[in-house]
Amino acid sequence: MKRLVAVIALAAVCAAGHAAEYAKLPGGRFESVLPQGAVPTASTPVDIAPFAMRVTPVTAGEYAAFVAAQPQWQRGRAARVMADARYLAKWATPLLPGAAVPASSPVTDVSWFAASAFCEAEGARLPTWLEWEFAAAADATRTDARRDPAWRRQILSWYEQPTAAMLPAVGGAPNAYGVRDLHGAIWEWVDDFNALFIAGDSRTQGDPDKLKFCGAGALNIIDRDSYAVLMRIALLSSLNGADTTGSLGFRCVRDLERTP
């Protein structure tokens, strides 16, 4: 048994040893569901710099390699202000995910601080909301499929299912950029989750100067069909940096030099 565990641990470490696969995204002009300009009801497109995004979310196996290398992020050692009591709660031991958490499934129950530290160790960072939203606007063939009701339906159908006891392995179908599992797998941390303006009571955001955004029935969201995306923002804005949940993981991005 011990040997088996050792083999699994080794496998996990080896898996992480391979450089994680990143896909290049060209960036460009993008209309977010969140108002980016001074007028909250008008669309103000923004320019997104080219970046590279992890093809899949960080897996439990990859995360095991990380905590092996950085013991301060092991369960029980991570500071409580950086990771709450649920941090990696489902793992068999502080070092190993164990049978209940397949090594190839996305790591969840991780805090924003822990996710940021992982990405930093990989020479990367967490994506901004805009980068994440940009990548997730694609479907299998188009870079912006958000007008397609089928795209929205796919997102909503995942929302409708309570979280499975065991998450499936990463590696769903790639989107037009070659990035996988942006929808239908997990929630994902973004670097600026704290700046997503949805208050605890989403109806009280009447002060446009303060909040620039009203979640009440998506009244001030630019496109009212965007409520599927809005719900992801709602989830992210319910969190603190040390919070963890069973359906929340992350992936990393890297800046790309603009094409010379």
Next chain:
Amino acid sequence: MNARTRIAGLFRATQALALAAALCAPLLSLAAPKATGDFGPPKGAPIKAVLTSPPHVPPPTNRNYPAKVIVDLEVVEKTMQISEGVNYTFWTFGGSVPGSFIRVRQGDTVEFHLKNHPSSKMPHNIDLHGVTGPGGGATSSFTAPGHESQFTFKALNEGIYVYHCATAPVGMHVANGMYGLILVEPPQGLPKVDREFYVMQGDFYTQGKYREKGHQSFDMEKAIDEKPTYVLFNGAEGALTGDKAITAKVGETVRLYIGNGGPNLVSSFHVIGAIFDQVRFEGGSNVQRNVQTTLIPAGGAAIATFKAQVPGSYVMVDHSIFRAFNKGALAILKIEGKEDKRIYSGKELDAVYLGDRAGPNLAAVTTATTNAAAGTLTVQDQIKAGQALFAGTCSVCHQANGEGLANVFPPLAKSDFLGDAKRLVSVVLNGLSGKVTVNGKDYNSVMPPMNQLNDDEVANILTYVLNSWGNPGGAISTDDVKKVRAGVPAAKGQAEH
């Protein structure tokens, strides 16, 4: 003193009064308690609130002092049946739709714990309409999956209040079943009753049609258009019917706490066959008596009480009645016990009512009879008399237009079954049962003998039939009928009748 000076004088007097009132007001407010419903700090040991799932209501608090009450409410997202063979993923407070019923006493200090189950996808919060404070608690209870929030409020106002989730998109959270009721009892409690029930209406929006089988998803378009697929009491079609009907006994007083979660519709709540003795409409303190239908706004509630007097099944509906019979807004209250014939008799008479035979319509029959006696009867007289008689006797089955009813009653219009006079008269006098083929279609039913009709009447009816709806014409005489009747043993016809 002329009118103008009188008015000026009045004005001055009013000003003086107002000034006095303004000066006295601070003194009065100092003397009065801090706020209505604030009976001071909580006393005794903290009490864990009893929460019940619908249609049950927690027992009365039976307390005469303000206490600290701890409410533990868990949010669970789960798939349940919304109608037979139709599943829907509900978001619930306490695992049921509507959510757990909460009962506290006015003046209580309520320590509220909102727990969001780790398996939840969504963050949730709670806005209790019985809370005085921003968002009704929503601002303090935004809770991620696998987390818990706590806030405390003093229940200052008594009444029945809706609570609901207020996380974006609010309408979707409510449409998925995130609402319930909290009762804040008055300090002296509510008058004792025999039965209390918790019923809450909500409208639901599914991708598929009403009763379309399988798992149905939420439909935002229908929700925005306010076109619900289902309008339900207690979150599922059949939640309160059949074995799950709520029950009471004759002589008992029943109190219903009725809420309306919405998200969109206003309910015209009605119990068929009962009159509410008292309704605290809109959940407020005024009592309306003798109410048939009470309006319950979305995000509102009412308390209705009535005495069960006559046994039977009482159907609770949203009297916007298509919702009841085509969208599911139907529940049953079964009252058991002894009949009271003084109040309601049950059916005392079941008889045929031939409305069309009344008065003026029979003028044509009289004319025909008179003319027959005088020997001047024409076919037109017969047709007119026959038309009046047909309407009274025959049209119930064969229809006024002679078309009959498909597969049940054969047509007389352009019928290939009519045959000669003898056959026609025979069918009327003897009746006809068993399989017949008319215009190529099979019919298998029973026509009773119509031998209560006299010879004139049969002749006139048949003449009318022969001359109507494209039939070939002709006439049947009284003699034709007489001959056939002579050949029929009267007893046989009576026996079959």
